[in-house]
Amino acid sequence: MTTLRFDTTEDTATHESMFPIIVASTIGSAIEWLDFFYYGFLAVTVFPAVFFPGLNPYAGVIAAFTTNFVGFVARPLGSIFFGRFGDRVGRKPTLATTLLLIGISTMLIGVLPGYATLGIAAPLLLALLRFLQGVGVGGEWGGSVLLTMEFGNPGRRGFLTSWPQTGALVGLGLSVASLLLFKNLYPGDAFQSIGWRMPFLLSTMLLLVGLYIRLRIPETPAFLSIQQRQQTQSIVRQTWRRYWREILLSALVRSGEQAPFYIFTTFMLSYGIEVLHWDASLLYRGLILAALIACITIPIYGTLSDRIGRRRLTIYGALLMGSWALPYFLFFNSGNPILIILAIALSLGGCHACLYGPQAALIAERFPTQFRYTGATLGYQLASIIAGGPAPIIATYLLSRAQPHSSTYPVWVLIAMYLMAMALISLLAALFLKDYTGQDAVEARV
Structure with a gap:
């Protein structure tokens, strides 16, 4: 029987002392994704009219999703910049900086005038602020x-x-809840003129809370143990040269989680409201329920990965996601409110959570401490370009090009096939990834 060994330099916190660390990481992640997801929802409901008036409905949504995509493009750039910063200076100051960048960018989006006031400068400034928000998100994770x-x-x-x-699903739930709340507080045109801005502005209070908590957390012992041995050569260059295969596979293994997530959240709002004419509040309630379920299932899947292995669980999750694509649309298109909510809840709380729960450890544990921030964030955030960001744009384009009354197949079948292809990419990437579950830190093997 093989005896598992662990690098004790990373095992310094007791169960009691881990609690504030978990709280600090979770709250910061929730704030980060609250701001990022709220923007994505507005790309469907508000931004086409406020920043892209005069376009037909599909073109307006695609333009808004494209501006939304700018944030995804910025995420790998943020991972390069802040990854280097995190591996050079430390995890703690990097987390404080990224949280400030996200918070300030979000607040400025909340006060940005629309196209009617600034003309073409309005969507350009919106894209710039979304870019800065994405840079912060790229370094935060x-x-x-x-x-x-x-x-x-x-x-x-x-x-x-x-x-x-x-924390990402907490942020998702909070963003949907804030959307519902301020739609009720600012009904009709009032929401489009001023109501949508309120969560952007109020998120600054959450930012101060998160910043206070994070500044009270000490630097990680793993980073302190190698800080004096850091080399002067480019960390990014060394990370890519030594671990390019792990970085690329980390990005590809996220395809079956990233693309479906943004189909299940941002695109399905556009599809459900504009095409199927479902009640928006029904979809919002479904997302809130799904986020609550995922907040339970993600740690469960994370724990399960410690027992059966992260690679194996990722393969199971990819198979589950691929097999769910067609039933998801059948449920969602049924018109039955119970089946619609069930489709949303199972997609995020079941299939997505199975891939997302073990994913952080699956990616981060394959890089040594001195390159871990850069390598893990770069691998994680590259998926935003190849999967997450393009997904709503691709799905909207496929929907706009499909024949609505085709006798061959329903309009949503191509989108379901797209989800299956993304799940297949994750499965194949997982087969080529080595599983480090229950093994020593990378430093002990290099």
């Missing part, structure tokens, strides 16, 4: 994950690093 990973017990990496992942 790695720090949140490494905060829990490098303080905690290596034998529980899947569970511990699942909490920043859970």
Whole structure:
């Protein structure tokens, strides 16, 4: 029987001392994704009219999604800049900086005048602020994950690093809840003129709370142990030269999680409201329920990955996601409110969570401490360009080009096939990834 060994330099926090660290990483992640997701929802409901007037409905949504995509393009750039910063200066100051950048960009979006006031400068400034928001998000994820990973017990990496992942679904739920709240407080045209701005402005209060909590967390012991041995050569260049295969496979393994997630959240609002004419509040309630379920299932899947292996669980998750694509649309198109909510809840709380729960540990544990922030964030955020960002644009384009009364197949079949293809890419990438579940830190093997 093989005895598992763990690098004790990373196992310094007790169960009690891990609690504030988990809280700090989860809250910061929730704030980050609250701002990022809220923008994505407005790209469907508000931004086409406020920043892209005069376009037909499909073109307006595609233009808004394209501006939304700018944030995804910026995420790998943020991972390069802040990854280098995090591996040079430390996890703690990097997390504070990224949170400030996200918060300031979000606040400025909330006060940005529309096309009627600024003309073409309005969508250009919107794209710039979305870009800055994306840069901050690109550096935020790695720090949140490494905060829990490098303080905690290596034998529980899947569970511990699942909490920043859970923060993303907390942010999703809060963004939808704020959308519902301010739609009720500012009914009709009032929401389009002023109501949509309120969550952007109020998120600055959450930013101050998150910043206060993070500044009270010490630097991780893993980083402190290698800080004096950091080399002066380019960290980004060295990381890519040594770990390019791990970076690319990390990006590809996220395809079956990233693309479906943005189909299940942002695109399905456009599809459900504009094409199927479902009640928007029904879809919003479904998303809130799905986020609540995922907040439970993501840590469960993270814990399960510690037991059966992250690679194996990722393969199971990819198969589950691929097999769910057709039933998802059948449920969603049924018109039955129960089946619609069930489709939304199972897509995020079941299929997506199975891939997302173990993902942080799966990616981060294959890089040594001195390159971990850069390598993990770059691999993670590259998926935003190849999968997450393009997904709503591709789905909207396929929908706009399909024949609505085709006798061959329904208009949504191509989108379902797209989801299956993304799941297949994740499965194939997982087959080529080595599983480090329950093994020593990378430093002990290099």
